[in-house]
Amino acid sequence: MLSTGDAPHEINFNASxxxxxxxxxxxxxxxxxxxxxxxxxxRPFRKINKPQLVNSVNEKNLLVEIYFSIGKxxxxxxxxxxxxxxxIVKNGQMVDQSSKSRDYQKxxxxxxxxxxxxxxxxxxxxxxxxxxxxxxxxxxxRRSIVEDLLGIEIFSTMNMLSKEHAHVLENEHSAVNYQYxxxxxxIDLTQKHVDxxxxxxxxxxxxNKKDMKESQDEIFRLTxxxxxxxxxxxxxxxxxxxxxxxxxxLDLIKKYESQIKTRxxxxxxxxxxxxxxxxxxxxxxxxxxxxxxxxxxxxxxxIVELDVGLSALKAKYSTLNRRxxxxxxxxxxILEINNSMLINNGVITTTEGFIQERKNDIAALEITAVxxxxxxxxxxxxxxxxxxxxxxxxxxxxxxxxxxxNLLKDTGIKARIVAQYLPIMNKLINKYLAELDFFVxxxxxxxxxxxxxSRFRDIFSYSNFSEGEKQRIDIALLLTWRTIAGMRNSTSxxxxxxxxxxxxxxxxxxxxxxxKILNNISGSxxxxxxxxxxxTDILLDKFEDVIRFSKKNNFSRMEKx
Numbered sequence: 001m002l003s004t005g006d007a008p009h010e011i012n013f014n015a016s017x018x019x020x021x022x023x024x025x026x027x028x029x030x031x032x033x034x035x036x037x038x039x040x041x042x043r044p045f046r047k048i049n050k051p052q053l054v055n056s057v058n059e060k061n062l063l064v065e066i067y068f069s070i071g072k073x074x075x076x077x078x079x080x081x082x083x084x085x086x087x088i089v090k091n092g093q094m095v096d097q098s099s100k101s102r103d104y105q106k107x108x109x110x111x112x113x114x115x116x117x118x119x120x121x122x123x124x125x126x127x128x129x130x131x132x133x134x135x136x137x138x139x140x141x142r143r144s145i146v147e148d149l150l151g152i153e154i155f156s157t158m159n160m161l162s163k164e165h166a167h168v169l170e171n172e173h174s175a176v177n178y179q180y181x182x183x184x185x186x187i188d189l190t191q192k193h194v195d196x197x198x199x200x201x202x203x204x205x206x207x208n209k210k211d212m213k214e215s216q217d218e219i220f221r222l223t224x225x226x227x228x229x230x231x232x233x234x235x236x237x238x239x240x241x242x243x244x245x246x247x248x249x250l251d252l253i254k255k256y257e258s259q260i261k262t263r264x265x266x267x268x269x270x271x272x273x274x275x276x277x278x279x280x281x282x283x284x285x286x287x288x289x290x291x292x293x294x295x296x297x298x299x300x301x302x303i304v305e306l307d308v309g310l311s312a313l314k315a316k317y318s319t320l321n322r323r324x325x326x327x328x329x330x331x332x333x334i335l336e337i338n339n340s341m342l343i344n345n346g347v348i349t350t351t352e353g354f355i356q357e358r359k360n361d362i363a364a365l366e367i368t369a370v371x372x373x374x375x376x377x378x379x380x381x382x383x384x385x386x387x388x389x390x391x392x393x394x395x396x397x398x399x400x401x402x403x404x405x406n407l408l409k410d411t412g413i414k415a416r417i418v419a420q421y422l423p424i425m426n427k428l429i430n431k432y433l434a435e436l437d438f439f440v441x442x443x444x445x446x447x448x449x450x451x452x453x454s455r456f457r458d459i460f461s462y463s464n465f466s467e468g469e470k471q472r473i474d475i476a477l478l479l480t481w482r483t484i485a486g487m488r489n490s491t492s493x494x495x496x497x498x499x500x501x502x503x504x505x506x507x508x509x510x511x512x513x514x515x516k517i518l519n520n521i522s523g524s525x526x527x528x529x530x531x532x533x534x535x536t537d538i539l540l541d542k543f544e545d546v547i548r549f550s551k552k553n554n555f556s557r558m559e560k561x
Contacts, residue, residue, distance in 0.1 A: 001035055001062050003028040003556040005055035011558075013495055013530070016545035017522035021532045023549030028556030029532045033125055033499055039064035039079050041117040042086070042105060045125060045499075054081055057554060075112060088112070114492075119148040123481045125497045126474065133474040134481075135450060135462040142448040143410070150421060150484070152414050159408035166401050173394045180387045187380045194377070201365045208358040208365075215351045215358075222344040229337045236334050240327045246320055253317045257310065264306040271299035418446055421484065428483055432476035436513045438469060442476075471501065475514060479521070496521065498531045502539060511535075515542050 003026070011032065023029045034044035034053065044053060054062045060082040067076050076089040088095040088108055097104060109116050115123075122134055122145050134142060147156060274292045279285060407413050422444060429442045440460075441453040452460045462473065485492065496518075502511050521527050533539055540546060546561040 001038070001053055001055065001064060002031045003055070003551065003554070004031055005058045006553075006555045009556070009558050011547070013528050015528075016543075017526075017528060018518065018543045019528070019530045019545040019547060020539055020543035021530060021547045021549065022534070022536050022540075022561075024551070025534075027549040027551050028558075029549045030499055031556065032530070032532070033497060035064045036066065036497075037117065037120070037125075039066040039077055040108070040113065040120065042079060043117065045121065050081065070112065077108065115148055119145055123478060123485055124493055124495055125499065126478050126501055133470070134477045135470075135473060139447060139449070145481070146418065146448060147414065150417060152417050155408050155412075155414050159405065162401060162404050162408055166398070166405060169394060169398050169401060173391070173398065176387060176390050176394060180384065180391065183380055183384045183387060187377060187384065190377050190380065205362050205365050208362050212355050212358045215355045219348050219351050222348050226341045226344050229341050233334050233337055236330050236337075240330050242323070243327050246323050246327065250317065250320045250324060253313050253320065257313050257317070260306050260310050260313070264303055264310070267299045267302045267306065271296055271303070274299070415446060422446065424487075425480055425484060428480040429476050432479045432517065433472060435517050436472040436476060437509055438472040438476075442473070475501065475517075479517065494527050496527050496529045498529070498533075500532055500534070502531065502533045502535050508538075511538065515539075 021029050021032065030046065034046055034048065037043060037045040038050075038053065043050070054060065061080070062082060063078070063080040063085065065076065065078050067074070069075065074091055076087075078085055078087040078089070080086075086104060087097070088104070095107075113120075118141065134145065137145070274295045278289075278292075409415075426443050429444075430440075433440060433442060439454075443451045445451070450462055452462070452465075454460060462470065465473070482493075482496070502514070518529050518531075522529050531539070531543065540561075548559055548561050550557045550559075
């Protein structure tokens, strides 16, 4: 992890009441804090991206193992990256990992550790760089930390659950109200239905009979119309009995016309031959002029005869063609009449179905049992009474849940508990401030807003003080939270870590006073205190144990001095 990479580092937090950790910048001292926070909460103490925690030389196999006990139960938490590892071992047995990693972390914090990352960094670790002092937190975060310390965060959970329950009750109430209204509407509609049955059945039956009579009249009219159409079609068919004969004669004229045209073209061709040839092209003998004249005259006579015949055929064809058109018009008329009859038949079929439906409706109306519907109304009234009982129960439950919500508000039970502890908190804060040789009157109100008064000064806030004075306030608050947590037994830990607190803004007097407090805590509260610092010359002889970190070949080394 970070600069620890070629060999594991093992630290026994129970080895000595007070331990000083020293080393050059970048030697790996503060890695201890990142390792603890990463092992317990999956995130480093300092503002470092998780992928950057992996040693840049190895590029894998980051692993943190933390061993601790709560009472007689021994725990081990193992967490790593590349590969990702997160395991909780209780008395040598792996804790079930069937849930998601987020739920597994929640189980660790709520069921084993008893604190989250924010609380841990307020009562166990005080750092000069990444630590966010209590006084710089938002009002909501301040309240969250104090609630954890006092063990009253359960009321916030109960409040959240009560709000969810209130939402469920409101939805149920709305649903039951809707069901009530719906049932009442059903009763009204059913009663109206009964009245309508009694008042309107006769009107409906009469209307259906009237519709049937009109439909039957329409069927009679269409049937008669179809009969007239059939008679008309018969007359039209009789008027075109010559259709086949006319068609045959047209075909025969077309045939004769084709033959005459063929013979005419042959006569024209032969005539042209005699007009243009004086000798035979085949035998080369001369053709007599008189013979040629005779043959041309004969061909002219044939052509004239054929033309006369063709004209007669055309006249006959015109007559027959006119008759064919007349026949076609009659056939079109027959087709239109047939289509009308088909439409009429379709209307007749539909009307017959309509008549049958009206008959069925009349039969249904005649056998309608109003008594059955009245029985339905009685059943709906019973259902309405049951719904009214549900509404009464829900209203009562909403009332009691509202009372619970009022008790669980920040101004309710929690405010009473906080009010009991506020004087103790303020007394402890001022006690530790005095021990740090910082004489101010410090007071937190029920909203955890600070008021500080200094001798011969006006009222101040946290931001008005110097960095050294702020450091004393932060330390006093950390020690106060630890004491309160011990009193409530909500968060009990024998570990306290300071990262370069002595190197920041504390002067020599402040350092001496803080060392006295730490020695007193380590002795009376059996707390193991670790201090990371560069002030080796001032602090080296004031701690029972000293650990030095150094760098060799870009890897951290740890040794006891």
